[in-house]
Structures are given as C-alpha cells and as structure tokens.
Amino acid sequence: MVTTPAESTLLGSPYRADCPTRRILDRVGDRWTVLIVGVLWEGDARFSELRRRIEGISQKMLTQTLRGLERDGLVRRTVYPEVPVRVEYALTGAGRTLREPLRMLQEWAVEHLGDVSASQEAYDRVDRTPAGVTG
Amino acid sequence: MVTTPAESTLLGSPYRADCPTRRILDRVGDRWTVLIVGVLWEGDARFSELRRRIEGISQKMLTQTLRGLERDGLVRRTVYPEVPVRVEYALTGAGRTLREPLRMLQEWAVEHLGDVSASQEAYDRVDRTPAGVTG
C-alpha cells in the first residue's frame, strides 16, 4: 500500500477515499460480516454451523467473508486435522471489540426501523412526476 | 412490502434477510451515506457544497443517496425557487440520532485500522498455495 501525503491529515479529512472509516465500512458494511460476528460472539463455531445459522448465505460468501475477517485479524481459523477435517472459527480480541459499535448500530436500527419504514411509505405515496409529464 | 410471518419474531431472529439491522446496514453501509451524514452534521448544505466536500462522489450517487436518506426520513430537502434554484439539505431529528452510532464505528475504525492493516500485510505475506501445486 502506498503512503499518501493525505494520510497525515486523515482524521481531519474523513471524506477522502482512503479514510479509516470508509475502509472499515467496506468490511463491515456488506451483507454478511455483521451476522457472522454476531454468531461468533455467542461462541466459536465451525463452518457448517455458521452456514446453518446464517440464513441465506451461500457457501461462497461464507468462505469469502470469513477469509476477509481472518485477513483483518478479526477472526481466527483453526483447522483440526481429523477425518473428516474440522475447522473452527472464533473471534479474536480485536474481533470482540468490534461487537460494541455494531451493537450500537443494531440498537439504533431496532429503535428507528418503525419510523424509517413509515417515512418510506409516506414518501412512496407521493407522486413526484413533474406536472405535464405523461407516463 | 409484503408482511411475512417471520416479522413477529424479527428481534429474536437477527439472521433473517429482512431483520432491522440488515436493512439499516443496507442504507448506512454503502460508501457515501456516512460521509453525507458527517458533512450535514456540521451544518446544512446545498447540493454543490456536498459534491465539493465529499471527495470522489459522482453526481449520480450523491443524488441517489440523498434521495434514499430523504425517503428514510433522515434528511430534509428544501427547494428555494430562486433563479438559479437553490436546494438545501439538512439532517432531521432522526438523522441526528444516527450520528452517535456512526461516530462509535468511526472511532473503532481509527483505533483499529493500524492493527487491521498490519494483519492484512502479514496475511498476504504467507503463501497459501497447497504443497505440490505449481503456478
């Protein structure tokens, strides 16, 4: 990775493409990361267990997301060379610290989802077609 | 939107596709929402101002993201029918409440980005090609 001059002022320029927040959101903002962290928070789990508990995730995305989390040092992958092989996933220390901010976000979501949904429906009820436009 | 039987147990089944957290992340987890909320937190702004301050955002994505936020009731859009027209964007009350959880996430990002980057580099340095495989 190239160190840009901007990095020294990153905290003051959170709107650059390479700011920390943006990089974290790239990891956390996808469909599956939060769910995986959520399950692992409750306890270590093996591949098939995660697959079962996270409804709708494909094998490909589970693998891919776990690899990403492992690469970021948020999840530890342990292979037990039995037959058949057993692989256990666990949150690392860093991974566990991610839980709190995510929980805050979830809390916000639960608290405001009703209002958001209502606002959406109200918004969708209004016709925004400019006057005089047909079809 | 269709009401599914699952909705009654949503809070107990956070791993369903339509759970609150996931819906919020679909909004907040994209590249731009956080940045827009960040700018608007500092004060109301008009379209061109947002465009200028959020580096790298295209006109299309700015419009699209603002529309989404407006639809969710998180941002208020005010049109001043002058010539040329002036449009001001502001956070709503709900929008302002989003700031805190997002700030937590940003804080986490700043605090852990170093470790994450280091972990990534370490991960990328080890060869994961199975023994005996060429190419």
Place this chain on the structure above:
DNA sequence: CAGAATCCTTACGGATACTG
C-alpha cells in the same frame, strides 16, 4: 444550480460441480 436520462463497464454474488 440541481438534477434526470442514458450508456456502459465492472464486480458482486448465486448456482453448480468437483476435491482433499
């Protein structure tokens, strides 16, 4: 100024088949 509309490319992600 603040967008709407269009085109076009990329990459995300699902389905499937195969392996140690």
Place this chain on the structure above:
DNA sequence: CAGTATCCGTAAGGATTCTG
C-alpha cells in the same frame, strides 16, 4: 466436512449528455 473452481446473471456505479 470444508472448502476450490468455474460459469453466469444482475445490478451498482462512473462518465457523459441534456434540461427546467
């Protein structure tokens, strides 16, 4: 069991052009 490899459709998003 826990993946890898491949194919493929969709959609996200950039660049460009046009408008009230």
